[in-house]
Amino acid sequence: MSDHPIAPVAAHEPPYYAVVFTSVHTEVDSGYGETSERLEELVKDVPGYLGMDHARTPGGLSITVGYFRDLAAIEEWRSDPEHRAAQRNGRAHWYETYTLHVAKVERSHTFQRTEN
Amino acid sequence: MSDHPIAPVAAHEPPYYAVVFTSVHTEVDSGYGETSERLEELVKDVPGYLGMDHARTPGGLSITVGYFRDLAAIEEWRSDPEHRAAQRNGRAHWYETYTLHVAKVERSHTFQRTEN
Numbered sequence: 001m002s003d004h005p006i007a008p009v010a011a012h013e014p015p016y017y018a019v020v021f022t023s024v025h026t027e028v029d030s031g032y033g034e035t036s037e038r039l040e041e042l043v044k045d046v047p048g049y050l051g052m053d054h055a056r057t058p059g060g061l062s063i064t065v066g067y068f069r070d071l072a073a074i075e076e077w078r079s080d081p082e083h084r085a086a087q088r089n090g091r092a093h094w095y096e097t098y099t100l101h102v103a104k105v106e107r108s109h110t111f112q113r114t115e116n
Numbered sequence: 117m118s119d120h121p122i123a124p125v126a127a128h129e130p131p132y133y134a135v136v137f138t139s140v141h142t143e144v145d146s147g148y149g150e151t152s153e154r155l156e157e158l159v160k161d162v163p164g165y166l167g168m169d170h171a172r173t174p175g176g177l178s179i180t181v182g183y184f185r186d187l188a189a190i191e192e193w194r195s196d197p198e199h200r201a202a203q204r205n206g207r208a209h210w211y212e213t214y215t216l217h218v219a220k221v222e223r224s225h226t227f228q229r230t231e232n
Contacts, residue, residue, distance in 0.1 A: 006176050008138030008215045018219045020134055020181055022124030022169045026229070053138045055171040055179040060122050063171040063179040065136055067217075091227060099124045099226045101181075103134045103219035110215045111207060113142070 009051035009067055011108035016050060017074055018105050019066040023098035032094050035086050042082060048073025067105075074102065125167035125183055127224035132166060133190055134221050135182040139214035148210050151202050158198055164189025183221075190218065 025032075043049055048069035056062040068074045077083060090098070141148075159165055164185035172178040184190045193199060206214070 006140050007213060008140065008177060008179075011215050011217065018134065018136055018217050020136060022171075022181070024122050024124065053177060053179060055138075055173045055177045057171045058174065061124060061169060061171045063124075063169060063181065065138070065179065065181075065217075091229075095227065095229065097123055097226070097228045099127050099224065101127065101134050101183075101221045101224040103221040105217045105219040108215065108217040110213070111211065112213045113207075113211065 008053050009065075011110040012050055012067065012105075014105050014107055016105050017068045017070065018101075018103050019068065019074060020101040020103065021064045021066070021098060022101075023062045023064075024060075024096045025062060025094055026096050028093045030093070031089065035089065039083060039086055042080065043077055046073055046077045046080075049077070071102075124169050125181075127226040128166055128183065128221075130221050130223055132221050133184045133186065134217075134219050135184065135190060136217040136219065137180045137182070137214060138217075139178045139180075140176075140212045141178060141210055142212050144209045146209070147205065151205065155199060155202055158196065159193055162189055162193045162196075165193070187218075 040052065043052065043066065046068075050067035050069060052067070053065045054063070066077075068077070156168065159168065159182065162184075166183035166185060168183070169181045170179070182193070184193070
């Protein structure tokens with residue numbers, strides 16, 4: 001999707017929030033890809049948005065983790081009209097099951113290999 | 117890997133902790149699979165362990181989220197000797213980069229499709 005090196009979002013100075021979204025998709029993917037790309041752009045405008053990590057095992061679990069400075073940033077994103085419409089579509093079509101965990105990060109750490 | 121249906125760990129009653137581990141692997145996978153399977157069994161013996169979600173995009177990001185009742189459970193797991201040896205191997209061989217976020221879950225929610 002992009003030509004920059006793959007890297008997880010690095011540790012920020014705590015406290016900040018991690019919104020962990022774990023899901024299993026249905027077989028209905030129609031509209032999902034476009035919506036997903038649109039939301040990835042849209043969330044960048046939310047003040048306090050710090051980044052997002054995503055991984056999906058083929059035929060298995062999907063995990064998205066969004067990082068936000070505070071609960072106000074999460075609330076602004078949660079109530080965004082386009083995001084809300086996507087949430088409805090998700091429940092109606094795309095997700096067999098999902099769980100959302102809203103969690104306050106108390107400590108974090110990034111490791112980066114240095115030798116070449 | 118198993119024949120039970122794929123499902124993310126369901127929401128528990130807060131507060132509990134989510135340990136979010138995001139990583140990019142090197143090309144050195146030797147010993148990783150066995151160690152990973154062994155640790156998945158071992159962590160189940162930690163009092164306060166609530167479950168684990170994992171997703172890995174082929175050629176991309178890996179995300180593991182472990183859920184624990186409290187910091188004492190996380191500390192017990194973190195200091196387990198086999199887990200510690202695996203952490204050393206991870207930094208020496210398996211991971212190009214990783215980030216760990218230790219976060220206290222304040223609210224959570226599970227959606228499960230009901231229609232068939």
